[in-house]
Amino acid sequence: MLKIAFIAMSGVRVSNPRLASLGLTLPGFIERAEVIASLPSLGLLTLAAYTPAQHEVQYLELPEYSDQMSLPGEFDVVAISSFTAQILDAYRLADAYRKLGTLVVLGGLHVTACPMEAKEHADAIIVGEAELCWERLLLDIQNACLKDVYSSKGQEFDLATSRTPRYDLLDPGRYNRITVQTQRGCPYRCEFCASSIQLTEKYKSKPVDLVFRDIEAIKSVWRDPFIELADDNSFANKKHARLLVQAIAKQQIKWFTETDISVADDHELISMLADSGCRQLLVGLESPPGQTLAGIETRADWKAKRMDRYGEAIHRIQSHGISVNGCFVFGFDHHDHGIFDDTLDFVEESGLSEVQITLQTPFPGTPLYHRLKKEERLLKEVFWDQCTLFDVTFTPRKMTVQELETGFENLMLALYSNERTSTRKRRFVKMRGQDLEI
Numbered sequence: 001m002l003k004i005a006f007i008a009m010s011g012v013r014v015s016n017p018r019l020a021s022l023g024l025t026l027p028g029f030i031e032r033a034e035v036i037a038s039l040p041s042l043g044l045l046t047l048a049a050y051t052p053a054q055h056e057v058q059y060l061e062l063p064e065y066s067d068q069m070s071l072p073g074e075f076d077v078v079a080i081s082s083f084t085a086q087i088l089d090a091y092r093l094a095d096a097y098r099k100l101g102t103l104v105v106l107g108g109l110h111v112t113a114c115p116m117e118a119k120e121h122a123d124a125i126i127v128g129e130a131e132l133c134w135e136r137l138l139l140d141i142q143n144a145c146l147k148d149v150y151s152s153k154g155q156e157f158d159l160a161t162s163r164t165p166r167y168d169l170l171d172p173g174r175y176n177r178i179t180v181q182t183q184r185g186c187p188y189r190c191e192f193c194a195s196s197i198q199l200t201e202k203y204k205s206k207p208v209d210l211v212f213r214d215i216e217a218i219k220s221v222w223r224d225p226f227i228e229l230a231d232d233n234s235f236a237n238k239k240h241a242r243l244l245v246q247a248i249a250k251q252q253i254k255w256f257t258e259t260d261i262s263v264a265d266d267h268e269l270i271s272m273l274a275d276s277g278c279r280q281l282l283v284g285l286e287s288p289p290g291q292t293l294a295g296i297e298t299r300a301d302w303k304a305k306r307m308d309r310y311g312e313a314i315h316r317i318q319s320h321g322i323s324v325n326g327c328f329v330f331g332f333d334h335h336d337h338g339i340f341d342d343t344l345d346f347v348e349e350s351g352l353s354e355v356q357i358t359l360q361t362p363f364p365g366t367p368l369y370h371r372l373k374k375e376e377r378l379l380k381e382v383f384w385d386q387c388t389l390f391d392v393t394f395t396p397r398k399m400t401v402q403e404l405e406t407g408f409e410n411l412m413l414a415l416y417s418n419e420r421t422s423t424r425k426r427r428f429v430k431m432r433g434q435d436l437e438i
Helices: 017-023 027-037 042-049 084-099 109-113 115-119 134-142 208-219 238-249 261-265 267-276 304-318 338-350 367-374 401-415 418-434
Strands: 003-009 056-061 077-082 103-107 124-127 149-151 178-180 226-229 254-259 278-286 323-330 354-359
Touching: 003 042, 003 084, 042 056, 042 077, 077 084, 084 103, 084 109, 103 109, 109 115, 109 124, 115 124, 124 134, 178 208, 208 238, 238 267, 261 267, 261 278, 261 304, 267 278, 267 304, 304 323, 304 338, 323 338, 323 401, 338 401, 354 401, 401 418
Parallel strands: 003 056, 003 077, 077 103, 103 124, 124 149, 178 226, 226 254, 254 278, 278 323, 323 354
Antiparallel strands: none
């Protein structure tokens, strides 16, 4: 029997001290940061489900780690997963455990993107989809023949064989929402996106009956859960989306997910979403109308062709009582100083109930990272602790680094002020009460 700890290191970080200070005082920013920070690691809970019953397992979360801190416990094996922004903390934690003689396994998006780097801090790393490797890795530990790399590259995990994550390992009082995965990967290839497409070459959906099963498992632990679908784009496959929404509707829960603006083209699907308990859609708008998105996505720039209908689409979704959290990214090559005022104006004019702003970030392994590195525009060779989505990590094309930082900070002040945050919420409540439809 092995005593195994699954340790998640995740949360919202900002390296820029001025922006960090602002974020601590702005209500709109704080609310979303708290939600993200409270989400459990679905990947680690899934690996726990693939751990044979004879082993003892524990799920832990660490917001940060330094050499001065005590380790969270003694184990035979620790499996650590982290976002790129906290991978250096994860490495320090891994090094500390290895000094004690504990076997350390590292995996996740960053490890898959930077395997040679991660190998320096682990007894074994997992590259790609871990479900295909985990049980073999544990057998190798027991047989004293552990390899340093377990890779699923070239293989595809079948979501039809997926097991229910070990939600029972979580403390129900700790989380304000729980995640369920309904698909993996994304059919689109946005240059900047560090999504699960790095783990799998194929966009695939989980059978709806298994999604239903996972939600049932959550409800056995939480009486009235708020569910967040942990997908890159839940409605990219509209046929699967309809079946999925029908199944969720039977659960009588409140839920949230991420998708693209094309969902507004399907009037029937929007009505189904409203009836199923969907409370909010996070939609990647990237830039306001009047700007260009050409070149950001490689499949015929489909999103750029919808920009002139953004306002109509937002109104259609929100008129059904589903709030839209519009996401904007700053630092594209075509962005100049005017992008910040244009975005503020569009948020006000469109009636968006929520807004999220981030900086374009060249996460390792993404096409953006490779392009900017080739163009010698990265500010540092290794900048993982600044991959926060709120720190400038490269030289913009039409602004200086300082101009991008300052414009972003000023926009954050304007968008997330008490007055504007309250106004957006009141406006949405008023629209919902009128039950408008177009």
